[in-house]
Amino acid sequence: MAEEDEELLAMFVQESTEHLENIEPNLLILEERGAATDPEIINSLFRGVHSIKGSAGFFGLTAISKLSHTMENLLGKVRDKSIEPTTEISGSLLSGLDKLKTMVHDVVNSEAVDASAEVAEIQAILERSGLAVPVVAPPKEPPAQEKAPVVVAAPAAAPAAPPAAVPAKEATAPVAPSVAETAAAPKGVSDPFVLENFPNMVADALRDGHHFFVVNVDVPPGGEQARKDFVNQFSQLVDSVGTVVDIKPALSAEGSVPTLPDGILRFLVSTMLTADLLQDLVQLSPNAIQPLAIPAGMAKAAPAPVAAPVKASAPEPAKQPSKSTTPSSRLLKPRPEQDGGGTGQRVEERAKSSGQPTVEETLRVSVALLDELINMAGELVLTRNQLIRATAGFVAQSPHLASLVQGIDSVTSRIHGKVMQARMQPVNVVFNKFPRIVRDLALKLGKKIDLEVRGGDVELDKSVIEHLSDPLTHMIRNVADHAIELPKDRVACGKPEAGRVELAAYHENGMVNIALIDDGAGIDSERIKSKAVEKGLITEARGNEMSEEELLDLIFAPGFSMAKKVSDVSGRGVGMDVVRTNIEKLRGTVHISSKVGKGTRIILKLPLTLAIIPAMIVSAGKLRFAIPEIGLIEIVRVAETDLAKQIQMVCDAPVLSLRHTLLPLVDLTSTLGIETHMTDGRGGVHWLDSWLQQRAQLEEGNASLTSSSTKRSRRPPGHSISYYSQAIYVMVINVSGNTFGLVVDDVLDSEEIVVKPLPSYAKDTTCFSAVTILGDGSVASIIDYSGIVEKAKINFSSLELASSDLEEVARAALREKQNIILLETQSGLVMGIVNNMVSRVEVIQRNQCRMESINNQSYMHYNNVTFHTIYPDRILGLEGNGFPDDSGSGEETFCMVIPAITGLQVGLVFSKIVDTMETYIDLDCHVIQADGLFGTARINGRLVLFPDLNRLFQLADIMPATTEPQPDYDGLRALVVDDTPFLRIVTATYLSQAGFLVEQAEDGLGASQRLKTSPYDLVVTDINMPVMDGLELAKEIPSTMNADTPVIATTSFISSDLVTRCVRAGMVGCVPSTDKFRLLNMLATMRRV
Amino acid sequence: MLVSTFHLGNIYIGVDILLVREINRSMEYTPIPGSPNYIRGMLNIRGRIITLFDLKRRFAWSQEEPVRQSGQDKELVVEPKKQYNVIMKTHHEVMRISRRLADTQCTWEDPVGLVVDRLGDVRNVVDDHILPPPANLKGISAPFIRGVVRIEKELLVILNIAKIFGSDDHLATDVTTGGASRVH
Structure with a gap:
């Protein structure tokens, strides 16, 4: 007992x-x-x-x-x-x-x-x-x-x-049926309900153990609408525990309530509740509720009623308690079968989306048992696969066998799937408690905080979920306590009164990321530094050496707390280090980034141990690997014959041209260092050689532009990309905003794979995140994208990372065409220069000029003028084929580009002009990254490099003499607005070189939105833009928080009229786009004023 | 102590039978690119992923390049020579038998296995008969050996497998010849 x-x-x-x-x-x-x-x-x-x-x-x-x-x-x-x-x-x-x-x-x-x-x-x-x-x-x-x-x-x-x-609890329950016998026709009611009219309802009720009651409701006096509302309200109330079977007097078709002589509306209600509970719910006096017994004839006709035991439980005191709790637990149970009707207004959307946990029937199962089940389900799958293989021969002869095998096949798959799911739980389990925590904290701290929770349905292994709660809670407390400012402080710096905190879970690269983003005060790395020095965590010298990222990382050092004073919310100096330790225990990582005044972003990357992920099974170097489909954008097959056409070498790095972009390629086989002895070593033809040969043949007729490639093929291969002379597959993969192509031999299958932890002996290989067991029972490693990127040493430029919208935009079609001149360098590269950066181009006969070299700088005397000559390809470090002698026996002529930069007697030496054209430039900043290069673009099928002339001159140590001491713009924030990605990148590059923190906007509208929310020290805008042009934007600015921010216009066609209009619109002035010096000079002038 | 014995090349080796979980014919395994060369690869045995150690490489014997089967379409490598995988128990499993044994002899958490050439008998070895390895023993460096026993005419080398499955760093810092040294 x-x-x-x-x-x-x-x-x-x-x-x-x-x-x-x-x-x-x-x-x-x-x-x-x-x-x-x-x-x-x-x-x-x-x-x-x-x-x-x-x-x-x-x-x-x-x-x-x-x-x-x-x-x-x-x-x-x-x-x-x-x-x-x-x-x-x-x-x-x-x-x-x-x-x-x-x-x-x-x-x-x-x-x-x-x-x-x-x-x-x-x-x-x-x-x-x-x-x-x-x-x-x-x-x-x-x-x-x-x-x-x-x-x-x-x-x-x-x-x-x-x-x-x-007895107290149960007392009334047994009474109900006894009353029911007598109250079938309530007295004083001329028009009784007849249950025989609702055979279906009665059958349902018998099955589910429901009771019928007649409920007499006083409808409050009032208009038609009030009555209608009342009835609706009442019906909804009843709907939550049962059904309104009938109403008398009957409602009209539109649901309006007829006038009631006695003001009483009678409801026939079917519910699982007993009379007292129903009475509790509807809050009417006991005599307003009369049970209605199911007629004996109908009860017998129906199948054995389940309802009976509930009533019969009274004489069995020992069992009774368990029964007596049942009705109350049922109270809360959702009734999906009857929810269909009025869900629209009944369940609030918000309640749904916030993942309001519905009560589900649960059964506790030990994790050990589950794990065993999971393993056995896995074995079952393997055995199934073998069975299918073994019976393949007999199936044709015995159709009966075929259906049996099929049945086993499908059941096995389903068992496997379900068992796998059993350990997974949605992160909502953890997330759900945060709205409350944040509310309480906000109240306590006198702050306003809006918490937005997203991705609550992302599933993680139970063990991960369990250990996530504490670190996340701590982080959230920290955010509320430190990051979000008091409402008045927020308003003072132009932010909305309520701080925004976003908690989101999403999949990335086979990991689950949990991001906690706030728009609070941000973390001042300088303060961290001084604090860390003060606490003796680092020496001052070390602190000065550390990058901002490293400094932010100190937050996770044991004993470090940033709070100015200790509060009971956080700030005891235990915390963030515990967060990191806990997350690392889960084999996850913590990343933090922050901008002072803008906010902080903490990202937890968690492995989904045991999670099931969709993956592509590929082969490389005769081994099989699983590539998570998360992050996989597309798969491109490059046929053997197209290898030469579609794959180019740029600075020893293979790139694939894919729909006007250049995709850096990473060869899986060579990156993993799969040696031939590990595989059967069959047919290992050096793929570089093979395609370079094809390429050479292809270009024989058309040799001029790409003569360099044939030269290159003679060079010994720089690194060995061993490959087969057959079609390759390029997995186009996005890893944290950057795209690259992973080259594999073959794509074999797409499978839902079970992620198993990597054996500890393989943990040194960063290229794998985990392993899995494939359908045939063999083991395959799961590729870790970031590990591959690291191993292959691809560096996505940090500028690109900083403005993630840039990449997307750079790929978008341009709205403005640029006049460019294409030139070939002496080493065979094609470069493009925008016309308005060029003052003139001269084609020079070699015998009409004299070259001299002084102190490693070369000069040329021509037409009685001495030019400082530079070779752009050498400065960019993109040469590689050796140069023809300068005094040159080769070509009779060469050409020199004199840039439109005043005060410079400089000529850029090219071997010849390839073309001039007006075209869209689809600038790609990933493929080749060299100091002094804006990026690359494909124009008419050729790879064209776009050099940053100003930077080139700096690199060549010939900065213009007129350069004034550069004012220090470090840390100032500039907003560059231009609808043309190329020009935007150019201007942004200039400004960031000068020290600005640059943000970019595509048009006036986007800019004005940014200007409304965050402060800038400078705005540089294009004039001609769609949606909202530069002049309109300038007029808009005084109404934003950036009213005093100077605005400079850039334009391709400058005229005095335009300058006047700019000034009238409130701008400081107008400079030609791409003219770095005029832009900087204007800034310097402004600075002085 | 009961010892499972095996032949590896021309050396007669043995491990405490309590540490052995099962022995299989060698089967298909998956190499792990980038792992140390003595890790032969991964093996799936009834849902457990076993890391296979190649003892010959572990002992740094001269590279016996396994002969590869050619002209086969399978991606997975099949050793042509019949070998055996000795799958060991994990720390957790040994713990159920003896805590002391688990702590001293079986320090690895992951399921691991050894590849041997041939299987021998199960021998009963009296602890007192186990001798320290002779200084001139060739082929296996001292840390990997727990001791030697003369059985009939042969010399049985009892392996210190805690060391074999440990990482090299530990070897460098913790060079003891006895069996009772924890790796982790």
């Missing part, structure tokens, strides 16, 4: 915990929406608290019962609208909820918990509102209900023996 009690008590705890979990988010909704809260939410709150109260009373848990009763009373008032749900009310309910949680959690000692403060708080609210006249629900709760707490709270009800409480 005692054991049974314990079991029951455990059930009560679990059940109540579920209720409490449901109550919390609903209370938060109530708090946020106040009176506008969906009544259904209030109802569900009420029901939750009610069933806790009921069960607690049954166990004699007076403290719990008292508190929940008080809460229930208040919720009841809220529900019948006699109290406006203010924040005070929801606050008191929330603190009551917390106390309930504490008590339920430690239920044995719950009696000792002092909940008097919470009870008193709620009572006070109730008393104050006692004056308010109830609006709806005319017959108030019977006085017995009101007295209940007094009885329960009486100390006499010692931690009672459960059976003693039974």
